[in-house]
Amino acid sequence: MVKKPAPSTPRRSERSRRAIYDAALALVAEVGYPRTTIEGIAARAGVGKQTIYRWWSSKADVLLEAFLDLSARTGGDGGREPRAIPDTGDLAADLKAVLRATVDQLKDPRFEIPSRALAAEGVVNEQVGREYMTTLLKPAILLYVDRLRAAQEAGQVRADIDPRIALEFFIAPLAQRWLQYTGPISYAYTDTLVDYALGGLAPRTPDVPSGTPGHGSVGP
Amino acid sequence: MVKKPAPSTPRRSERSRRAIYDAALALVAEVGYPRTTIEGIAARAGVGKQTIYRWWSSKADVLLEAFLDLSARTGGDGGREPRAIPDTGDLAADLKAVLRATVDQLKDPRFEIPSRALAAEGVVNEQVGREYMTTLLKPAILLYVDRLRAAQEAGQVRADIDPRIALEFFIAPLAQRWLQYTGPISYAYTDTLVDYALGGLAPRTPDVPSGTPGHGSVGP
Amino acid sequence: MVKKPAPSTPRRSERSRRAIYDAALALVAEVGYPRTTIEGIAARAGVGKQTIYRWWSSKADVLLEAFLDLSARTGGDGGREPRAIPDTGDLAADLKAVLRATVDQLKDPRFEIPSRALAAEGVVNEQVGREYMTTLLKPAILLYVDRLRAAQEAGQVRADIDPRIALEFFIAPLAQRWLQYTGPISYAYTDTLVDYALGGLAPRTPDVPSGTPGHGSVGP
Amino acid sequence: MVKKPAPSTPRRSERSRRAIYDAALALVAEVGYPRTTIEGIAARAGVGKQTIYRWWSSKADVLLEAFLDLSARTGGDGGREPRAIPDTGDLAADLKAVLRATVDQLKDPRFEIPSRALAAEGVVNEQVGREYMTTLLKPAILLYVDRLRAAQEAGQVRADIDPRIALEFFIAPLAQRWLQYTGPISYAYTDTLVDYALGGLAPRTPDVPSGTPGHGSVGP
DNA sequence: CCATAAACGAGACGGTACGTCTTGTCTTTCT
DNA sequence: AGAAAGACAAGACGTACCGTCTCGTTTATGG
Numbered sequence: 001m002v003k004k005p006a007p008s009t010p011r012r013s014e015r016s017r018r019a020i021y022d023a024a025l026a027l028v029a030e031v032g033y034p035r036t037t038i039e040g041i042a043a044r045a046g047v048g049k050q051t052i053y054r055w056w057s058s059k060a061d062v063l064l065e066a067f068l069d070l071s072a073r074t075g076g077d078g079g080r081e082p083r084a085i086p087d088t089g090d091l092a093a094d095l096k097a098v099l100r101a102t103v104d105q106l107k108d109p110r111f112e113i114p115s116r117a118l119a120a121e122g123v124v125n126e127q128v129g130r131e132y133m134t135t136l137l138k139p140a141i142l143l144y145v146d147r148l149r150a151a152q153e154a155g156q157v158r159a160d161i162d163p164r165i166a167l168e169f170f171i172a173p174l175a176q177r178w179l180q181y182t183g184p185i186s187y188a189y190t191d192t193l194v195d196y197a198l199g200g201l202a203p204r205t206p207d208v209p210s211g212t213p214g215h216g217s218v219g220p
Numbered sequence: 221m222v223k224k225p226a227p228s229t230p231r232r233s234e235r236s237r238r239a240i241y242d243a244a245l246a247l248v249a250e251v252g253y254p255r256t257t258i259e260g261i262a263a264r265a266g267v268g269k270q271t272i273y274r275w276w277s278s279k280a281d282v283l284l285e286a287f288l289d290l291s292a293r294t295g296g297d298g299g300r301e302p303r304a305i306p307d308t309g310d311l312a313a314d315l316k317a318v319l320r321a322t323v324d325q326l327k328d329p330r331f332e333i334p335s336r337a338l339a340a341e342g343v344v345n346e347q348v349g350r351e352y353m354t355t356l357l358k359p360a361i362l363l364y365v366d367r368l369r370a371a372q373e374a375g376q377v378r379a380d381i382d383p384r385i386a387l388e389f390f391i392a393p394l395a396q397r398w399l400q401y402t403g404p405i406s407y408a409y410t411d412t413l414v415d416y417a418l419g420g421l422a423p424r425t426p427d428v429p430s431g432t433p434g435h436g437s438v439g440p
Numbered sequence: 441m442v443k444k445p446a447p448s449t450p451r452r453s454e455r456s457r458r459a460i461y462d463a464a465l466a467l468v469a470e471v472g473y474p475r476t477t478i479e480g481i482a483a484r485a486g487v488g489k490q491t492i493y494r495w496w497s498s499k500a501d502v503l504l505e506a507f508l509d510l511s512a513r514t515g516g517d518g519g520r521e522p523r524a525i526p527d528t529g530d531l532a533a534d535l536k537a538v539l540r541a542t543v544d545q546l547k548d549p550r551f552e553i554p555s556r557a558l559a560a561e562g563v564v565n566e567q568v569g570r571e572y573m574t575t576l577l578k579p580a581i582l583l584y585v586d587r588l589r590a591a592q593e594a595g596q597v598r599a600d601i602d603p604r605i606a607l608e609f610f611i612a613p614l615a616q617r618w619l620q621y622t623g624p625i626s627y628a629y630t631d632t633l634v635d636y637a638l639g640g641l642a643p644r645t646p647d648v649p650s651g652t653p654g655h656g657s658v659g660p
Numbered sequence: 661m662v663k664k665p666a667p668s669t670p671r672r673s674e675r676s677r678r679a680i681y682d683a684a685l686a687l688v689a690e691v692g693y694p695r696t697t698i699e700g701i702a703a704r705a706g707v708g709k710q711t712i713y714r715w716w717s718s719k720a721d722v723l724l725e726a727f728l729d730l731s732a733r734t735g736g737d738g739g740r741e742p743r744a745i746p747d748t749g750d751l752a753a754d755l756k757a758v759l760r761a762t763v764d765q766l767k768d769p770r771f772e773i774p775s776r777a778l779a780a781e782g783v784v785n786e787q788v789g790r791e792y793m794t795t796l797l798k799p800a801i802l803l804y805v806d807r808l809r810a811a812q813e814a815g816q817v818r819a820d821i822d823p824r825i826a827l828e829f830f831i832a833p834l835a836q837r838w839l840q841y842t843g844p845i846s847y848a849y850t851d852t853l854v855d856y857a858l859g860g861l862a863p864r865t866p867d868v869p870s871g872t873p874g875h876g877s878v879g880p
Numbered sequence: 881c882c883a884t885a886a887a888c889g890a891g892a893c894g895g896t897a898c899g900t901c902t903t904g905t906c907t908t909t910c911t
Numbered sequence: 912a913g914a915a916a917g918a919c920a921a922g923a924c925g926t927a928c929c930g931t932c933t934c935g936t937t938t939a940t941g942g
Contacts, residue, residue, distance in 0.1 A: 011892055011934070033344055037923055048894040053925065091422075116343060122400060123340035124253055129401045137402060148421075157421050164403075165412055166421050168393035173385075176392040179399065180342060181349045182357060183384075192385055200420020201368075201386050203378045233914070257902060268915045273904065451908060451918055473784055477897060488920040493899065531862075556783060562840060563780035564693055569841045577842060588861075597861050604843075605833075605852055606861050612836040613828035619839065620782060621789045622797060623824075632825055640860020641808075641826050643818050671886050671939075699928060708889045713930065 007054060019045035020052060021066035025114055028063060033117035038062075060121040060128045067114045068135060074110075085147040091156045092194050094147065095170055099190035102171075106178050106185060119179060141167060157198075169197035232275070239265035240272060241286040245334055248283060253337030258282075280341040280348045287334045288355060305367040311376045312414050314367065315390055319410035322391075326398050326405060339399060361387060377418075389417035452495070459485035460492060461506040465554055468503060473557030478502075500561040500568045507554045508575060514550075525587040531596045532634050534587065535610055539630035542611075546618050546625060559619060581607060597638075609637035672715070679705035680712060681726040685774055688723060693777035698722075720781040720788045727774045728795060734770070745807040751816045752854050754807065755830060759850035762831075766838050766845060779839060801827060817858075829857035 023044035027036040038059055042049045056062045085098050105111055118136075122129030141164075148163035157166070173193055177183045243264035247256040258279055262269045276282045305318050325331055338356075342349030361384075368383035377386070393413055397403045463484035467476040478499055482489045496502045525538050545551055558576075562569030581604075588603035597606070613633055617623045683704035687696040698719055702709045716722045745758050765771055778796075782789030801824075808823035817826070833853055837843045 007892080011890090013893070016893075038925085039923060042894090046894075048892095048896095049925080050895090050927090051893065054892075119400065120340050120343035123343060124337055126401070133401045137400065141402070155423065158419075158423050161416065161421055162412070165393075165409070166416060168396065168402075168413075169389055169417065169421070172392035172396040173388035175400070176388065176395050180339065180357065180395070181346065181353050182361070182388075189385070192382070193388075196381065196386060197389065197417070198420055198422040200418055200422075200424075201377050201381055201389070202418045202420075203375065204420075204424060236914080258904085259902060262915095266915085268917080269904080270906090270916090271914065274913090451916090453907095453919070456919075478899085479897060482920090486920080488918095488922085489899080490901085490921090491919060494918075559840065560780050560783035563783060564777055566841070573841045577840065581842070595863065598863050601856065601861055602852070605849070606856060608833035608836065608842075608853075609829055609857065609861070612832035613825075615836050615840070616828065616832040620779065620797065620835070621786065621793050622801070622828075629825070632822070633828075636821065636826060637829065637857070638860055638862040639818075640858055640862075640864075641817050641821055641829070642858040642860075643815065644860075644864060671888095673888070673938090676888075697928060698930085702889095706889080708887095708891080709930080710890090710932085711888060714887080 012055070013051075016045065016047050016051050017055070019047055020062065021069050023047075024062050024066040025070060028117055029109065029113045032113070033063075033120065036063075058128075060118065060125060063114055063121075064118055064128065064131060064135065067118060070110070070114070071136075085143050087147060087150055089154070091147070091151040091154075092198055095194045096187075096191050099170060099174065099194065100187050102174065103185055103187060103190055106174075116179070140171070144170065166197070170194065233271075236265065236267050236271055237275070239267060240282065241289050243267075244282050244286040245290060248334050248337055249329070252333070253283070253340065256283075278348075280338065280345060283334055283341075284338055284348070284351060284355065287338060290330070290334070303363075305363050307367060307370055309374070311367070311371045311374075312418055315414045316407075316411050319390060319394065319414065320407050322394065323405055323407060323410055326394075336399070360391075364390065386417075390414065453491075456485070456487050456491050457495070459487055460502065461509050463487075464502050464506040465510060468554050468557055469549065472553070473503070473560065476503075498568075500558065500565065503554055503561075504558055504568070504571060504575065507558060510550070510554070525583050527587060527590055529594070531587070531591045531594075532638055535634045536627075536631050539610060539614065539634065540627050542614065543625055543627060543630055546614075556619070580611075584610065606637070610634065673711075676705065676707050676711055677715070679707060680722065681729050683707075684722050684726040685730060688774050688777055689769070692773070693723070693780065696723075718788075720778065720785065723774055723781075724778055724788070724791060724795065727778060730770070730774070745803050747807060747810055749814070751807070751811040751814075752858055755854045756847075756851050759830060759834065759854065760847050762834065763845055763847060763850055766834075776839070800831075804830065826857070830854065 020041060023041045024036070027040055027044060031040075036059065038049060038052055041047075041059075041062065042052055052062060056065070086094050088094055115136075118128070118132050122132040144167035145163045148157055148161075148166055151157040152159055152161065152163070157163075170190075170193060174185065174190060177185050177189075183189075240261060243261045244256070247260055247264060251260075256279065258269060258272055261267075261279075261282065262272055272282065276285070306314050308314055335356075338348070338352055342352040364387035365383045368377055368381075368386055371377040372379055372381065372383070377383075390410075390413060394405065394410060397405050397409075403409075460481060463481045464476070467480055467484060471480075476499065478489060478492055481487075481499075481502065482492055492502060496505070526534050528534055555576075558568070558572050562572040584607035585603045588597055588601075588606055591597040592599055592601065592603070597603075610630075610633055614625065614630060617625050617629075623629075680701060683701045684696065687700055687704060691700075696719065698709060698712055701707075701719075701722065702712055712722065716725065746754050748754055775796075778788070778792050782792040804827035805823045808817055808821075808826055811817040812819055812821065812823070817823075830850075830853060834845065834850060837845050837849075843849075
């Protein structure tokens with residue numbers, strides 16, 4: 001966390017920490033991130049302001065931890081994201097399933113508001129952005145890398161593909177629609193992403209050997 | 221614009237408007253978006269605060285207009301984005317060229333700071349977000365749609381592909397890396413995106429072992 | 441006043457100034473000086489804190505002005521102190537009358553609490569102390585000087601007496617009892633002060649020409 | 661003292677008490693009374709805050725005790741005030757000597773700052789004020805009462821004079837100049853006070869024109 | 881001669897107030 | 912009438928202390 005150097009962890013009041021997390025999430029959900037204030041969190045949590053400043057360095061920092069805590073608690077074991085992307089042998093189906101779950105999560109208001117707030121703060125505040133990336137995004141990314149590598153071994157993904165880049169075809173378009181209102185989000189949409197990405201946009205040549213494969217010209 | 225109902229446009233001081241744009245962009249560049257204040261803009265522009273509140277409704281709104289103005293001026297004719305994506309017949313090459321130009325722009329500090337600030341504000345403030353989408357993103361998106369449709373007509377993109385979705389493979393991963401620090405941005409990266417997207421991640425003609433996968437040329 | 445350099449007096453809100461004076465005096469009377477806060481004054485006056493900080497530099501400063509204003513208003517013309525100490529020709533009677541009026545004032549709670557608070561602050565904060573001296577004490581002192589000089593001319597006070605020092609016999613003991621709880625305050629007490637001071641503590645010699653006048657020895 | 665009910669004196673740490681006294685006096689001297697804080701005293705003394713709150717009830721209380729302790733130590737035997745005002749038979753000379761010593765003390769910064777601070781606090785906080793009166797002022801007052809009574813018996817002070825009131829002519833003007841900046845303090849000043857007070861302000865024997873006014877020697 | 885209970889240092893806690901900063905509105909003055 | 916200047920009510924900022932409340936740790940008998 002981007003937290004302060006931790007004055008004396010053992011003496012720390014667990015009750016206050018919980019109350020602060022709860023208050024922060026509740027306020028962000030109720031009045032939005034910009035109108036959530038540290039004073040407001042402190043008042044709502046029944047806590048002195050100093051108790052917040054003692055342990056966190058900014059509103060974004062409080063919220064980041066609160067959100068992480070929420071994820072940890074809510075997920076129980078299983079967590080916010082599954083431990084791994086399932087591998088049924090059918091890559092397309094597995095990806096579609098995971099993306100549908102992500103769609104659900106993006107539409108769950110408990111997650112959406114704080115998570116959007118953090119993302120926004122991260123865009124403008126690089127420190128928070130990198131923290132957000134490390135803490136929330138990277139774990140999910142690694143799951144995709146693993147699944148794609150397995151698919152490569154199974155011959156379902158071309159061997160020369162870099163999975164770290166390939167996975168962006170699945171998550172980046174979704175992320176952009178969510179963050180920048182560039183389009184609606186639905187199961188149909190994510191399913192389409194999977195199909196397009198795996199199959200490619202250019203026409204496949206196998207069944208039309210005389211057609212124009214790829215985008216280069218073909219001569220006899 | 222998200223501007224106020226415009227009291228009486230003809231009487232408006234052109235000099236003040238210019239000064240406000242300049243001050244807003246300069247301040248965002250110097251101290252960052254969150255520490256840019258309306259008071260600061262007014263002071264720097266040598267303008268009364270009311271003159272800002274009279275014509276714009278928020279800091280984001282001022283900046284959005286200022287940025288648009290900057291784009292219009294800087295681009296001269298040609299503008300921030302080209303009028304159209306070139307069509308040399310080679311879709312991959314055309315896309316790579318456009319994306320390289322986009323990479324350059326994302327790294328140009330004159331554009332990067334205000335545009336990142338606007339994007340961030342847009343993430344958290346839906347009104348600004350939609351405005352940003354409409355004003356800055358949609359025009360660019362339409363260019364991609366046009367080019368992809370032309371490619372479809374030329375048989376270089378499968379006819380069953382929705383260009384509106386397909387184009388996200390080119391811009392969304394780049395946007396995500398830029399906004400969320402999920403990875404570095406380079407020509408090589410955008411080139412790879414084009415190749416992966418057009419060719420697909422799955423092996424070509426898995427069921428026609430004699431075929432040539434990838435998007436290289438195929439000969440008899 | 442110990443006030444700030446006065447940003448722009450003409451634009452100043454008279455209503456706010458009045459409300460601040462009233463709130464300050466009311467709060468000091470109700471909860472005492474130390475528990476009177478600038479935030480409290482602002483809240484009670486229905487005024488932003490900045491409006492106080494804009495025009496005054498401290499709590500003591502606000503209170504000093506408020507008290508001066510109270511004196512000016514309450515006294516109507518006539519003011520807190522009479523324009524001059526009456527001169528009936530009977531110095532003792534005149535002084536006793538003035539001191540009795542002072543006793544009344546010291547016991548009037550409207551004046552006592554703020555005035556005690558200011559005096560206390562002045563003891564510890566030299567700037568306030570000097571301001572208090574200049575603004576509140578000195579005018580009264582000058583009245584005594586004038587009356588004593590008149591008495592000197594009338595032959596009722598010895599010519600070699602410095603009135604500036606002599607007057608302290610009348611006001612200092614009263615001030616000390618009031619400030620330091622060194623004794624009760626009453627008409628009888630102040631009457632006694634006048635008699636003792638004028639007559640001297642040492643026995644008078646006129647009626648005992650052979651006695652020991654003053655405290656020097658007398659030899660034939 | 662205004663101290664707490666004393667939990668268990670025998671176990672009390674002498675070292676802490678000393679350190680607290682020293683820290684309190686040092687801080688008051690260095691940064692002034694208002695900016696001396698209990699936290700500061702504790703930190704400087706290397707003591708927990710609770711150790712202060714356990715034994716004293718307020719900052720003023722700590723300082724009062726610290727000051728008393730300082731007086732006791734510094735004075736050695738002899739103390740802050742002499743055990744008694746000398747009685748050489750010459751009242752005026754005795755009083756002048758004592759007052760000169762008082763002037764010295766008021767100008768000794770070791771005493772001045774804490775003692776001014778206590779006096780100020782006493783003005784506004786009646787409890788402290790009365791404590792200050794009882795502990796510091798009253799003993800000195802009694803010495804004056806004793807000396808004046810002796811003078812009455814020796815016929816140097818009129819028998820109808822109340823010594824308790826008379827002594828205020830000597831100490832109150834001095835106290836007021838010191839506390840309220842109403843004038844400078846010097847030997848000449850206190851000498852004058854004594855002369856004026858003993859001799860009276862009014863001309864001697866106004867009704868016996870052949871008498872000799874003042875306290876000079878009288879010859880046949 | 882330990883045991884035990886206090887006083888101790890340390891410092892986190894819920895609070896209050898500080899003095900500063902910015903917001904968005906309102907008002908005054910000048911052009 | 913529009914604009915600059917800027918005062919205003921409001922309220923959050925981050926800091927400093929308040930006085931209370933645990934925490935272990937001395938320490939100093941007293942059983």
